[in-house]
Amino acid sequence: MANLPKSALLTETNMALFVDYYELTMGQADFDSSQNAVCTENYFARAIPQGAYLIAAGLEQVIHYILNLRFSEDDLAWLQSSKSIPEISPNFVDYLRNFKFDGDVYAVPEGTIVLPNEPIINITGRSIDVQLFETYLLSIMNFQTLIATKSSRIVNVSGGRICFDFGARRAHGRDAAILSARASFIGGMSATSLVIASQYFDIPYVGTLAHKFIQDRPSELGAFRDYAMSFPHNTILLIDTYDTIQGAKHAVTIGQEMRAKGQELRGVRLDSGNLLELSKQVRSILDDGDLKEAKIFASNDLDEFEIDRLLKSGAPLDGFGIGTRLATGATFNPISGNGGVSALPGVYKHVEKIKGDQTIPTFKISNDTAKSTLPARKQVQRFTDPDQYYIKDQICLWDEIDQDGLLIPIVKRGELVYDFPTLKEIQVQTQNNVSSLPDKHKTLDQPATYPVTLSQKLENLQQELINEKQSNVS
């Protein structure tokens, strides 16, 4: 039976007015001119901000919104009382009062690898209805896809070492922190530091200690001893409050005290300084102190570039806490100094409408080719080689293939028809998908572009529409 996890809810707060106002003004004008035919809108990414692939994420939250969107009487009264211009009319407010989505949603499952211009979500419904979803859908999908992709890139370079999401404090508010934990788990992080994200999404959570705990006590050694007393089986000591080398020696003292009681120090964490040099020195100190099993974890402005550099330089690190650059989806390359905007340029575009028994493809061409869109409702075929590695994709018209397209039915006539997997299942599937992508598309430095072609029929249609429009305009 189709189900939507409770976690999809995120919060119970009514978000009906999470719309850009033009969704309502256009709705008003559509309503006034009796234009409310069934049409399809398509969510896709225009480009990849960093690297050569994207991991789609966020569908669960989007479907929850679509199926539960209702305008409360409070919302409607507020809309009518507000002084903003242009104003919307009581008859259109009645339309909103009765709103309930009864159309279709097709989408790629979360964790699917997607490329620019490939449809990720298709929504078919009345024109006024489907445009209401634009802002919410974009905000959720653009962000989670950005973060799942960033997480996957970090996991790729970490060579199986454990990676934790430590980003909440630099995420852009609460939703960003919680959804970043979710999306980064999809991308392959092992756990999060953010407890509420675990409460919502059943993600493992972890915690060690902060500098405050040490500053708050007369000596570092005493602070370590207090912490170890409380957590005899799970102590990871933060050793850089005053002097990392001295901190490592204190950790050895504590590790030996714990061993005498039949306990074991799990490891230490470095959070500042030259992580390469310090990790080597700390490893020696731990080894010399007969604590070969104690792990060294690192944090401090890490990302895929820094982790790759540290590991290739031989840093003896066993795990990473990744914060700011994960939770903000940083597109900054700290080695080259080049950067871009921390956002996925995903858009939600009108691609076809039904007029009587005709399906009319629509598109945008404009002066700026980067902002043009492919016409018509579309599907994606993914081709694999005999070893199941991905070779290439083809974007085709919706009806060109009978089955095996990447987009699958999620909602039909307003009813959920999809069994959402658990987040852990999505994580495992994502790992399989990333493994199927050849390595040349996953390198940090100049990854190969994954080939995406248009089917002949789609290309023909596009050219036909451009010619037609140009002859109309001229």
Place this chain on the structure above:
Amino acid sequence: MANLPKSALLTETNMALFVDYYELTMGQADFDSSQNAVCTENYFARAIPQGAYLIAAGLEQVIHYILNLRFSEDDLAWLQSSKSIPEISPNFVDYLRNFKFDGDVYAVPEGTIVLPNEPIINITGRSIDVQLFETYLLSIMNFQTLIATKSSRIVNVSGGRICFDFGARRAHGRDAAILSARASFIGGMSATSLVIASQYFDIPYVGTLAHKFIQDRPSELGAFRDYAMSFPHNTILLIDTYDTIQGAKHAVTIGQEMRAKGQELRGVRLDSGNLLELSKQVRSILDDGDLKEAKIFASNDLDEFEIDRLLKSGAPLDGFGIGTRLATGATFNPISGNGGVSALPGVYKHVEKIKGDQTIPTFKISNDTAKSTLPARKQVQRFTDPDQYYIKDQICLWDEIDQDGLLIPIVKRGELVYDFPTLKEIQVQTQNNVSSLPDKHKTLDQPATYPVTLSQKLENLQQELINEKQSNVS
């Protein structure tokens, strides 16, 4: 009477577990070792990601959280049932059950200009209690301060032209979209496109139309006519769906039709292409069509650098919709290609503790000077010249000055003692503050660093503590 606006709430969802787990594990260890003395934590920014000043924002949401934080029985049951490690004990769960903040908060009002290392918020309370606020406070303050600052930078270069927040679709989820609208209004944006942000915060909201509205109809001219019919006094036409020049000519037709009915076309919007060339051509077409009053608005990956370039090149633009680079707080300079992380590096650090009748300053020195902290509870003095321009700031010990420090009382013994201004009042005050900052600190290119010094007493204390720690370590 002290008040906290309803809008501070944001959502009613319980956010007690919006903590990094180490806040609870440290709490457990503090509890086990009976270490719960009163101490002060200080929120400050380590650096400015872009430009030479910051606009503090987010206090309203932080105070709401602090005053309302309670652990529900559901939260506590979940914490005890969850399998995460290390586990917390039933006796500490009882402590959390009874948690209610009863300490003091001092802070700079929202809209205050702040500089690196200056205290923005000081929270004094029991050690276990004040550390619970870290993640929420950082997530909210770091983000809103980043966005208010970005907004102010954009408004500075816009020369009084109207600026709109259009960023929700690229913001990092719902909170980011809503709080970005709030913070960008503080920084000087005139309005937002996001309706729910208006519903929460009483920000003016605006909307025009999307390409879809035009694509959905047989002709652009017909689409414009439909829209103008619905909004005879507030029509701004999007003219770049197919061909901007042709779109401008269609706008003239509509403008003249409207005039014949005693109405007026408000303007047009450009959303793609070469905005400099197109705006000049469109201005000519509108003027030649006797529509000199019709405004030209622009959107499309704008930020302070692009707007500055367009205006200095003579683009006849009357207003700007700013999206992605505002709502993500982009630190990317599109002209140089240099970028950084879209996050304010704000931290929440332990600066002093009370032991018996002694106040003991604490600090972090470590190997990494960028991560060192200034000891003790601190206040900031701002010096102005006879024209009320800001000259310099001095960070001093809390008791060094009697009055006129930037930090003012917000909460005392757990009770709110501050009248929160309205958001509009904050916006006006922010504008006054930014006007008081000399222009040399506001240039896009190499702004002058605003001078911030430490008082002699603070410097002496810092040196004393470093010496003391070094003699202890060696």
